[in-house]
Amino acid sequence: MKRDHRYTTLRLRLESMFSLTHALRQFKICHSSPLLYLYPTHTLSSSPSFNHPKNLSLLLQGHVSPSHLLQIHAQIFIIGAHQDNLIATRLIGRHPTHLAVRVFNHLINPNIFPFNAIIRILADNGLVSHAFSFFKALKLRSLSPNDFTFSFLLKSCFRSLDSRIVHQIHTHIVKLGFNLNLSVSNGLLAVYAKGIRDLFSAHKVFDEMPEKEMICSWTCLIAGYAQFHRPQEALLLFLQMVGENLIPEDETMVSVLSACSILKPKEIEKWENIFSQCSVDVNELCRGSISTVLIYLYGKGGEMGKSREVFDEMVDSARGKTSVLPWNAIIGGYVQNGHPMEALGLFRLMIAGLNPKANHVTMVSVLSACAQVGDLDLGRQVHEYIKTEGRKGILQSNTYLATALIDMYSKCGSLGAARDVFDRMNTKDVVSFNAMIMGFALNGKGEEALGLFSKMEEFGVQPNDGTLLGVLCACTHSGLVDEGRKFFAKMSQCYSLTPKLEHYTCFIDLLARAGHVEEAFEVVETMPMEPNNLVWGALLGACVVHSRVDLAPSAAKRLVYVDPENSAGYVMLSNAYGFDRRWSEIAELRGLMREKRVRKQPGCSWISVDEVVHEFLVGSTSHPHIQRIHHVLDGLFKEMRLMGN
Template identity: 55%
Template sequence: MLRFYRNHHSSIPIHLICTHFHSHYSNSNINLSNSLSDLLQGRISHSHLLQIHARVLLAGAHQDNLIATRLIGQYTSLQALRVFNQLEAPNIYPFNAIIRVLSEEGLWFDAFSIFNRLRFHSLSPNDFTFSFLLKACLRLTDAIYVKQLHTHLVKVGFSNDPFICSGLLAVYAKGLKDLVSAHKVFDEMLHKSLVSCWTCLISGYAQVRQSEDVLSIFLSMVDNNLKPEDSTMVSVLSACSNLRIAEIEKWVGELSRFVNTIDSNHQGVDSVRTVLVYLFGKSGKIDRSRESFDEISKSWKRSVLPWNAMISAYIQNGSALEALTLFRQMVEIHKCEPNHVTIVSMLSACAQIGDLDGGIWAHKKYINLQTRKGISALNRNVATALIDMYSKCGCLRDAQEVFDKTTTKDIVTINAMIMGLATNGEGESALSLFSKSKDIGLKPNGGTLLAVLCACSHSGLLNEGREIFLDMSKLYSLEPKLEHYSSYIDLLARVGRIEEAIEVVNSMPFAPNEFVWGALLGGCLLHNRPQLAQVISRRLAKTEEVENSGGYVMLSNAFAVDSRWGDVSNLRALMRERGIKKLKGQSWISINGVVHEFAVGFTSHPQIESLYYVLNILAKQMSYS
């Protein structure tokens, strides 16, 4: 029969203890205490830990502060507290260890209780004590404990410790969202050389969408010759996404002046250029965006951030092919590893031009990245982008498979799947998913209801679409926006309820835009209402931007349906007079992973002569048939 040693929570066979003991401690000259403490370093399996702990107890070494400290660090809070409470005369090290364990598990009240016991042992906290307590404070919403801790660390002389100040700054900025106190801590710091302090402050302002403050602090940081970390840049670029047009123009000027006045070897110049890449792209100046990107040094391009900024700029400005080309340069030439943000951008580009092969490649690339990191679950943003890409490429089954494998679905993921079903004519399935999302407690937003209305429109589900539109305010507490009206009008026009659609246009609290008039015009042409189509076409032509030819083209088509060829000629003359050109048709095809772009009058393709040769042969064959 085996005999067991019992220690509150475990039973360990004595023969295992003896085996372990003889295998490690046969040399009697080795100090037992040092040997045991050495064994407790690094990661230890639970079974091995229990064996070592049993030997500590048998040897009476459980009062050794170093051994106790390392035991505490190996256990979760419950077992760690048992080890700590057995100590008769703990020094500061086991105190710090138990405070750290409790802090990491979010047990802030217990961490503070242990901290208050220091004075009963006549012990003074050190910098590690405060660092671990500040980590516990990150989960607090009550400022009282933080203020008390702040006062205490000032009293004991840690107010100028840069690492302690960084932790305190993080608590105020990220935890409590008290940016006034955070900035005060920052202003009172004697040494501001820690990049993490600047990052905490920038992140705090970014979280509350005070974007201009973010850029002001960022510029000051770079001006102090500090090099921002990737985490700093993520917050800065996130803040830039919330800037209005006027603010973008202002900061483009500020940052450009800074770049032009400092030395090109300045530590932060490339980070400023990265922000300019993003801002130029956001304001539609894609050429300026590329100029800033090309000026970024090779060393800074080892980071994925400038690549992401440039790729995003291309996609925002409808240059999906350029985005895909740049991505290949990034991976194949510069050997820069993409992250999930890059993958989302690439999937968006593939969705824009229907590049299914590229989308599948990006999907596989992401799976490989996750596998190397030991992660199996899909990132929700990537999952949403995959659903969108597969849906737009007509691969609804693949989109559904991604959706089903996404373990933590949010309303954005649901919206993408509903819209995917909608655009592929699966209106009933879209409504079914909408119903299921409500059953599991997900609250629909404006995007959800827009996707559902699109589903009804594409599938001709008049009654269901009308019910959803009319109940938006009452059932979902959402006031219809212009896009909801546009989608509902499209539904009415498609099923031939033209007069009802016009009533909705006249009653809505918004001025009709080109989408509203375009939906009405499409209904008129579909249901043979040529006279009304001409009236609406004129409205559409007046509503659209001067350079947009869509309204004029549809009006021309309406005249042609009614055989009014003279009016067609007059309209084309008017377009020439106003400098309005019909937008060229574009198409893309992916062959062996390379996307080829074609447009009307496009002659720069390297195989253009061969293409026209084949096209002429096909034209002759069709003329003979």
């Protein structure tokens, strides 16, 4: 009992007497004069087995509980071993920051090891200016910093993002010749590229590195360019890398694909040609990386045939030993280009064989495919797969995956499941709020969408463009015209958001659907940008629904002008003429369509039966059971006619 009281008293004395501020102030006093503040003397009894510093040093290795640490520290006091640099170094690494500084302050002649230990502790806590102060004290003592010293200092710069200190550290690195040390150079490169975003200095450090065989150096600079929306430099650097027969890691490829994702449409074809040529010139080991980029680029450019060709060739040659990245690229490409069936087919192939395990990126694409098809049963199966195969709690912590689930359930009509996923999320960001608001909107739950929008402030989440688009869609699908007008006006007045084309399109659709066709046309006239096919399509659709044949031709002509190859404008105008029995105009329209070779796009639908998704195109006879289907339909039509009579 006495012993417990003794160590509790020691702990309280250590923790209450010396705050971090006091300890750092004491550090300045200690290291600016030869007078050092020494530990007070103690008269605690000691065990014979704890009398040797070497034994105490060994006790500080491995796991040490807080209570045991205090016992060891007390014994160090008793035998006067607190000036031992090895013991002090290990104590510094064990104690909270303010006590660690206190331990250091009482060293009379610290060597490089306790200096590195205290710099590391301060760096881990983001106290870069204090860490740098210890570094300057080290220099005043004529001690030579080593590579660990600079690595710890550079680590602290990631949190502070103080470019002035980074440049000072860089100067010391060069002055002491550590720019030739690969570990230090990589740390400096990372701080410039990912920390303070100084890509000019980052590339300069990269160019001056004596050896460039470390993949992480290339990855870091490529990632910096990608994150700074400079895809051309990132891809050129990647080509230089594979040109030197360096094999990129998955982390490198993620940054390369990120750079590809921000290429402008007119740039895609150029880079497709560059990488196609490169795939011929590089060695076999680097060819897989080039193929992954080509799969992604072809998909982004809408050339899924070429993308699948490269993918199949890659998988065949790799014999199942491929990364998850090409699978994600091809599945994502199919989803983005409106081919959900092909995406789901590849996913089934992926999880059935000796292929790489799907990750959260794969699952986001697969859930998007389920949403496109409207297959709720398959979506539920994917949800279960994520829960069983993914790490514990992934749906609560991974906002991208949870948001994809919310979107899938909403589009499949299961709002209860969508809301359950939303409510279980640990952190709700603006993207997850947007997905849930849009889910309510698409299912005609306008009041619920507006209610959730009002709760965003309680969570401290600032609405963005996507949020207001969801709110306007909710008003559109629920006929909340007055609320829609109010929110459209508040975008710029209250939320400092400038309405974009999609917001105008949604607002015009809201007005037109509700029969305010003239007001909708007035909004079109005041738009600060050119109306697109969606705007004119919404207006034309409203003209048809509300029998405004007087305004329909004007909207139809503008729709055909902005989207001449789309049959929708011709079809809707034809319907409007049909309601008004203007058969001659309909004949003229059909003649114009033949003349311009405009074909009506066939409708498409899916249905899931016994976990198999069946796809149907209007006019298509390709389904293997088409004869039986027609036979059943004929029987149904006959029964309907009998019931009608």
